[in-house]
Amino acid sequence: MHMILLTTAIVTSFTGLLAVLLTLADRTIANYGEKKLVINDDKEYIVKGGSSLLSALIGEKIFIPSACGGKGTCGYCKVKVLEGGGPVLPTELPWLSKEELDGNIRLSCQVKIKEDMKIYIPEELFNVREYEATVEILEDMTPEIKKVRLRLNEGEEINFKPGQYIQLKVPAYEGNDEEVFRAYSIASSPEEKNFIDLYIGYTGGIATTYVHKFLKKGDRVYINGPYGDFYYHDNRDKEMVLVAVGTGIAPILSILRYMADNRIDRKATFYFGAKTPNDLFELELIHSFEESIPGFKFIPTLSRVKEEHNWTGERGRVNVQLEKYIDNGEGKEAYLCGSPAMIDTVVEILKKKGFTDDAIFYDRF
Amino acid sequence: MMDINPTTIFLAAIFTNNMIFSYFLGMCSFISVSNEIPTSLGLGQAVTFVTTATAIINYIIYKYVLLPLHLEYLRFVVFIITIAAFVQLIEMVVERYFPSLYYSLGIFLPLITVNCIVFAVSLFMVIRNYTFLQSVAYAAGSGLGWTLAIVAMAGAKQRIKNNKLPKGLEGPGITLIITGLMALAFVGFSGIVQIQ
Missing domain, CATH: 3.10.20.30 (Beta-grasp domain)
Known part of the structure; x- marks a missing residue:
């Protein structure tokens, strides 16, 4: 008994003494004012x-x-x-x-x-901030892609350029014990400053598993942003070529919404690549731009189309359509968002067509 | 053990009982920080200083607190806490009052808290019943021995930097092989003195 008490007393006083010493040192020696x-x-x-x-x-x-x-x-x-x-x-x-x-x-x-x-x-x-937000919409777009709307607190605003991204803070959850940040492009219009829309595809990774399996409507999440040098450039005399595959559509939609909201009359063609008709989404919204943006044209293209799909549109990957529809890239601007492999292929084609380096903007993920 | 001359212990700690080559202690930083001679030298000096200083403090605590109270078994806990706190404190002091020393040595201090030889020296000195002078000599010798080892390793690594190695041996692999060869060379010293 005596031994236990003595041990406890010695260890406690010893660590206590050192703790006091370190605290004092922290206040005095390490205090730089x-x-x-x-x-x-x-x-x-x-x-x-x-x-x-x-x-x-x-x-x-x-x-x-x-x-x-x-x-x-x-x-x-x-x-x-x-x-x-x-x-x-x-x-x-x-x-x-x-x-x-x-x-x-x-x-x-x-x-x-x-x-x-x-x-x-x-x-x-300086514009980058942390925001607390509520999950307002959590909707399946395709079996693998969810649309997430995050509503900021009452009165808060996020100012971003169409095409930029935010980072979502993914907390620890069952099966994941570390907190991580993952980047997602904003799909909503910059004119809507109180919420942002994201499209998040399921890959089995830490963040996408969290969003697809754990996140619920009404949950509180933290985001920070906006970041990124991929955004709309207002060169109205230049025709735009927009290319996206899968969830790469997000920044493109933000750009199109921005143009529609601000009545920007600029020629623009959007090439959207997917595998089957089931992987295409937000078609209604995209077709609505054909009315709100006079020079807008939409070309969806499917790479794995089968008989039973009854697909009458374009077939093949986006690069096939770019080869087909673009004659000359001079005086045009391109905005690409998708996988590194898609970006590399498309950039090569565009350069061959006469696009200059400073007229190709891309965001790879 | 009372009769060994501290100088003998000092030399033995460097050569015959080298921490790296005969005990394989303090390997983590030895393997990872041994890429450049100046950095290795800096780290070695810092290790020597911390080992000696903490050995002195731990000796006093052991002899005047733990032994009289028959709490020898607490030495593990007490030594580790002392080392951690001392390194923290010394880092703050060096950073504040010796900026140039901090930029060359101080940055290594956090690495040293977890260096096994600091703890090993404190533990060996009480196990072997060294006197105060013997302990100081042993600690300083061990630190210098470690410095010698890491500087030699950095030199060897710089010599083989541009040589082609089998893929699997790059980095830690070849470091361990070189360590083994050097350890064999150091066995040559072993007959000169015995300190245990």
Whole structure:
């Protein structure tokens, strides 16, 4: 008995003593006071010194892309540090190229704020925020694709460009014990600022399993965004070629909705590839654009069509139709969304047809 | 064990009883951080410092707290907690007051908390009943021995960097083979002194 009590007492007092010591050290030695953080020369923040740059930025609601959560293992959270970052640490070196080192690019999760700092980040990241949202619609489009409408809290708005994406936070659930973020393109119109629509195909992955097997109407989820440099460019004199397969339709629909809502009269042809008629969805909506956008034309094409489908439309993959319908790519603009293999094939065809590099925009997933 | 000269223990810890080559302890960072000589040297210095400092602290705690209270069996828990807390504390201090040292060595400190040799030294010194001076010599020697091993490994790795290796042997595979060969070489020292 005496032994048990003594052991407990010693271990408790020993760990307690060390804990007190460490807390004191954290308050005094590791306390760097408040530091000034200047972003892009015009925004000033007062942040707590001693923390990492990444966590300070998140604290100010500025979301830098980061997949590993600040452990220095993904290399995404790069920012340009103009003043006050100290020398580059050995933990950052594996992620930085020579050009990046010369350009003062650092991993924000490794840089600690110990003095006043000046940094530069892309302007659009200021628009990135975290939102809490409610699942309002959860509907099967095809046996493998669900439409998800996420309604933001009353009065909240998300401002995005048509074509951009958000990240959905997938919590731990039965069979998955880690929290992950996955990117999904927004399909709704940018004019609708209080909700977003996503199309999520089932692949058996962590996020798609969550959406298809666990998510219910009324559930609360977290999203952050918008991100991405794939979006509509307002060059009205250029004819548009839109190409999508499967859930790649999402950003294209957002672009078309934007054009319809703003009465943009621009010639546009949308090539939508699928396997069978059962894999085509939102056809009614797409056909409605033929009325709201005067120059709009829709060409669905199926690659695995059979007799019993009674399909009278185009057959083959999207590249077959592109070869068939496009003569000359000069003065045209292309927007592609789909698998890397589809993008590579299509980009090659478009270049052959005379599309220039700066007139082809794509989003691969 | 009271009669061995601390200098002998110091030399033995480096050569005949090298932590890597005769005990295969502290392997994780030895394998993963041994790509460049300067980095290895930095890590080695940090390990030597932490091993020696924690051995001193643990010696005092063991001799003046655990032994009188007959709580020797608590040494595992107590030593580990001491090492973890000490490394945390030293990291904060170095980061704050010695920035240049922090950029060269301090960054390795979190890696060291989990380095087995830090704990092994504290444990061996009490098992072998070393005196205070013997413990310090043993700790410093073990740290230096580890530094010697990792720097030698980094040198060897740099020499074979451009050589073609069988696919399955790249990385840790070849590192372990080289370690084995070096360990064989170190067996050559073993007759010189015996410390246990």
